[in-house]
Structure formats: structure tokens, C-alpha cells
Amino acid sequence: MAETERENIRESTLEGLDTAARKGKHGVRPPVITDDMFHTVLRRRAPGESVEPIQPDLIIPTGKRKGQNPSVASIYRALAEHSKREAYPKAIEQAHVDFASLQNRRRPPAPQPDAAALSSWP
Template identity: 80%
Template sequence: MAETERENICESTLEGLDAAARKGKHGGWPPVITDDMLHTVLRRRAGGETVEQVQPDLIIPTGKRKGHNPSLSSIYRALAEHEKRTVYPEAVEQAHADFAALQRVGSIPAQVAGSISA
């Protein structure tokens, strides 16, 4: 009985995540480093400044830490993500296209697709 209840809960949760993803809602915290902040860091690094020198001038605009400076690790993480997107844009686009094609064909169950996109 407990196992059946657990399966029902898992199924309902995955259906809810899938429905939210179809509406464009994705869970998680909002990003600390906004696009404006990232562009500021990139511009100032191109001018010869280090991340440690730029960090005190950045202010988090929303969320729990609104008004504080982002951590160095958050800045470095955003820079690494930006680097991945700029170095391999065709690979990212191809992966998205392949995933969408598999989802249309039905090779990927909707429950899995919803959990991956969330």
C-alpha cells in the first residue's frame, strides 16, 4: 500500500513539473548575477581589472541578499557559464534541437522531459 502511494506521489509531482515547464515556469532561485552584472564584469576584465576588484561594485538587485555584493564564486560560475555558451553555441543549439526532436517522436517520455527541462 505504501509503495503504491509513493508511486502516486512521484507521478503527480512529475506531472506538476511537466505542466509548469509547459507554461514556462522553472523552479529554483533567481540568478544572482544578472546579464547587466555579467556585462559589467566582462567589460572591466577586458580593461585589465580582476574579478576581486570588480566584485565590491556589484550589487544584487533582488532576492534574499538584495543590496549585498555577490560572492566571488557566483561571479566565476557566471563567467564559466558564459564561456561555455560563447565557445560552443552550435553544440548547445544542436543539443536542444535533438532533444526537441526526440520529444516529438516520443522517444523521451513526457515525465522525463519535464524533469530535464526544469
């Protein structure tokens, strides 16, 4: 009986997730660090200021922790995600170059028709 109940809960959960996905909701928690806060962090870190003195000046604008300061870990996490996004386009470009060079090495040159054969073509 408990197994049947567990299966019913599982099915209803999956149905709820599917319904939410069709509505465009994917269950992602909103970020603690907003774009404005992140730009403040970037601006203050540019001259070399560390994260610890910046953290008390940031205030979470919405959600359960509204009015509180984000954790230092959240700020570092946002900075790490930013650096990954900055590095990603360069990695894609390099992957395309590498792939093209591999394709050129593997592919034998296409046979070129000689001029005499083309001139006799009707």
C-alpha cells in the same frame, strides 16, 4: 502502504512538473549575475582587474539575496559560461568543415554522362 504513498507523491510531482512545463515554466532558478552586472565585470576585467575587487561593488537586485553581493564563484561561473558561448560558434563552424571533408572523402565521385550519350538521347 508507505510504498503506495511514495508512488502517489511521485505521480502528483510529475503531474505538477508537466503542468508547469505546459505553462512555459521549467523550474530554473533566476541567475544571480544579471546582464548589467556581467557587463560591469567584463568592462572592469578588460584592463586586467581581478574578480575579487569587483565583487563588493556588485549588488543582487532581486530574489532571496536581494541587496547582497554575489559570490566570487558566481562571477567566475558567469565568466566561464560566457567564454563557452563565445567559443561555441567557432566550434560549430569547424564541425561543419570537418563533416564536409569527411563526406567528400567517403563519397565516390558521381559518374558523369559522356557527351556522345547525351547527344544521341531523343
